Amino acid sequence: MELIPNLPEEIGRECLLRVSYKAHSKLKAVCRNWESMVSSPGFYHDRKISGTSEQCIGLIQAFVQGKSMKDKGHRAPSYGLSVYDPIQGAWDRLPSIPLFPSGVPLFCHCVSVNQKLVLIGGWHPSKWEAMRSVFVYDFSFGSWRQGADMPTLRSFFACSVSPDGRVCVAGGHDDCKNALRASEAYNVEEDQWEILPPMSQERDECQGVYLDAKFYVISGYTTESQGRFERSAEVFDPSTGSWSRLENMWSVGGCPRACVVCRGNLYFFQKQGVMQYNSKENIWGVVDSVPDSVSVAMCATVWRNKIFVSGTVCNGGDQASYMFDPNIKEEESSRRWIAVNRPQYFSGFVQSAVTVEI
Template sequence: MENFESNFTEFIPGLPEELSLDCITRLPYTSHRLASAVCRRWQQLISSPDFYYHRRKSGATTLLSCFIQALPPAFSTTGWKLCTSLAYGLTVFDSLSQSWDRIPSIPQYPDGLPLFCHIASTEGKLVLMGGWDPATYDPIIDVFVYDFTQGAWRKGKDMPSKRSFFAIGASDGRVYISGGHDESKNALKSAWVYDLRTDEWTELPQMSQGRDECEGLMVGREFWVVSGYDTERQGMFDASAEVYDLDSGEWRVVDQAWEEGRCPRACIGMDKDGKLTNWSESAPAVRVGACGMVMGSRTLVTGSEYQGGPQNFYVMEGEGGQNGKMRKINVPEEYGGYVQSGCCVEV
């Protein structure tokens, strides 16, 4: 960052470079697309990863919840509900402004996201990968990156191979994946990392065992892959987790990290003592299909009171989202669908 300001000077004629940079830094992310059209220098600045980290250091970023959510049913012109498969879209919720929005559809999938796809976020971008083709149910290796600055999707480099129900996490411009199963439903122990800046994949050391239907969690400089099961133990979820240290490049096993036999998908959190917790235990109203997205000192927790029940939405206040007071929030009808999974996006 030493040369950051000197590389971007004279943004606003007549203003000192430091003041000009401060003015642009304070622009809300919702205005970045329009601001990028002012001139080429503004476009280069706003799209620069250095500018993102500068905004974050300055406290100018916003924490959003982004989640894969069932879309409202489609109706015919006569008012009858159309008999189509359930479709999913990407919803964005700002807990501070209480605003709701929906990210535009991926051009290659205009009628709904790939089923069981995965999302993660880093450097103000949302990365979506994998899942099943909603028309054929075939596993896909597509990677898409949504740029909030441009308000547009771009195609990333395909995943190295087809895998479903894997763990995912992101940090410092990289997305980490591990586990899941292949096309023959064999549990995988392989791991890869995708670099957004270079658009390249790099293979990582393997875990000690295959982990199908595992859950990913980023904790500082560690990528946690929680529970899952090996090929021979279909549906018998393991109590252990494996942790990849981003600095050392090595895995370690953590025994008894999770409740044995319980699916970890989307419902894992971590308390201030470094212990894994289950969002479904936050309140009876979210005990079924719970999903939590930590946004600094706030956490959006969703779920139902019973199987097939309406989706409930709560914001939990407290450090790391743990042991805080839960407040139910009113949700517009079009954003009340089932939440499959989600992540925090800092933009």
């Protein structure tokens, strides 16, 4: 049976490859041929190879409250999962998790694996209790499924995705605020967790990135040193299955929340400026200033060799977002920062951001 009547098979396939991800779940309902094609991993591989895939930014973002709700002043914000398409300038909101119709778990981590967004951990939206839960949103189905729980109950932990698609987590703290050394890895496709060796020390509020095919767990603090961030980092090498310690890696100090890797370079965004890490010298250097409107409570993610940065001018202030291009020369710095238009409905605080290719 032809994919599209009166069209050669390859032309029909090319047509379907160009359909926006928003309609993929509807494509499956047309006929079995279309359902089989869209459900196959080869469909998204071919979209990527042919240049028809869509790279969007997923954001854990506070719902915008009405004025009457703001005036009450006592209601904690709820968060949903927004999707921003920088090419189209379009914003969208993903459907709620069936178990949590009022919002995603607070402080959960969000990562991208293949054409899926994975939410890990966080706090129960109404009970404010730490959770082990994993939820996976599959763009090909347009729906959520619940994954296997994390083996270790943890909050404010390091989290990043390996080149082979494993989600690695480490550190954080348990429900008694004890900092953790434990680390684990999650295989999204097989829905299985693997226990990894523990780090050399406990690290709460650490940051995870993959750099040079290794899992870096940056800074954090111990149970006894609440809020005093370590200068060291730990590096997990999947090829040896072991950790190594990197002293004085975090010389910039403070919370390492807004760290991202772009084109093999590690960047950190803070009020004092954009910092770039030199792994050979184990030092950081300032490469640019940061716009005042995003200088507080920043988060960042890489999109097509640029870096999407979101933040505010002060705690509780208006939110703003920019696209930062580290490839533009310093003398043309005025072109490095391009403001992103955010409609009022999507103007809420951005807790975290991640890029997903669909």
